Amino acid sequence: MKRIKPFTYFAPATVSEAVGVLAKEGVGAYPLAGGTDLLVRMKRGDLAPGALVNLKRIAGLDGIVKESGGLRIGALATIRAVELSSVVRASHPVLVEAAGLLGSPSIRNLGTLGGNIGRASPASDMAPSLIVLRGRIGIEGVEGKREVAVEEFFKGPGETVLSSGEMITSIYVPEMQEGSGAAYMKIGRLEGMDCALAGVAGYLALGAKGREVREVGLAVAACAPMPLRVKRAEEVLRSGDLTEERLQETARVVAEEVTPISDMRGSGWYRREVVGILAYRVLAKAWQLAAGDGGGR
Ligand SMILES: Cc1cc2nc3c(=O)[nH]c(=O)nc-3n(C[C@H](O)[C@H](O)[C@H](O)COP(=O)(O)OP(=O)(O)OC[C@H]3O[C@@H](n4cnc5c(N)ncnc54)[C@H](O)[C@@H]3O)c2cc1C
Structure with a gap:
């Protein structure tokens, strides 16, 4: 394990004190919350903050x-x-x-x-x-x-x-609308101890007959440089009544729209394959929830 470089530590009691310190210390200052990410990166030597601003003593930010x-x-x-x-x-x-x-x-x-x-x-x-x-x-x-x-x-x-x-x-x-449902699914290598290889969240708000799409949302994890709303796929979903074919077409467009990289967790090709499958499953579940078959809103 690499040696952690020295840093200045602050433990402000209020948000205004915290942002004052962050502003004064500049770009090398990092807020510290649970530390599950920040401290791991510091121990690995990937990050050497000039200052840590511990937020945990600020009351009222955990409601x-x-x-x-x-x-x-x-x-x-x-x-x-x-x-x-x-x-x-x-x-x-x-x-x-x-x-x-x-x-x-x-x-x-x-x-x-x-x-x-x-x-x-x-x-x-x-x-x-x-x-x-x-x-x-x-x-x-x-x-x-x-x-x-x-x-x-x-x-x-x-x-x-x-x-x-x-x-x-x-x-x-x-608030979620009446007649709406949402779901999130991910695939990782090790259950419980690894970040997503691919993840998809979907949201559907339906009309009274359970097929007319009033509002949609689709977003992915680990398949683009940042968590990403896949707007082209949303358009496909929005373009007519919900059918099995529309779900499949939407899932295909999600796989097209993402820009995954290859890394130690999986190849870009594999990510593209699984993100389409996840998108289909997430939307099928959101549809079921929105239609009132399984505890949506
Ligand atoms: C073994 C392991 C497994 C993990 N698995 C997952 C996983 O499956 N999915 C996943 O998403 N993550 C995972 N993580 C990453 C991490 O645990 C989570 O992202 C966690 O929610 C980070 O929260 P934290 O409070 O510990 O952040 P910290 O480590 O305290 O901070 C993380 C970053 O956010 C900044 N930050 C913290 N609070 C604020 C704030 N209020 N305002 C602005 N910036 C802030 C910090 O400066 C730092 O850059 C995993 C980590 C480990 C070590």
């Missing part, structure tokens, strides 16, 4: 609360808290599903939602579901507060729209 029109999850809410939350299960069960597929219980107990999004890993398990639910990221910095759609937050592997001196404070997801 999961219903708001008018939606749900707000604090950046410090752990993945385990999301997985076990009866509030999330009742309003956005797909987030419970995605959280339950992330890492192992020990990782989920420490890892936070803000850390999962802030890392901007292309393989983030939470991002695709948040994208299809039209989630918004609450950001605070020295200049003030702003909100950004989850799908616009990622700029590339490890890159986000956050400026130096900004941090994520919460993630907001609007």
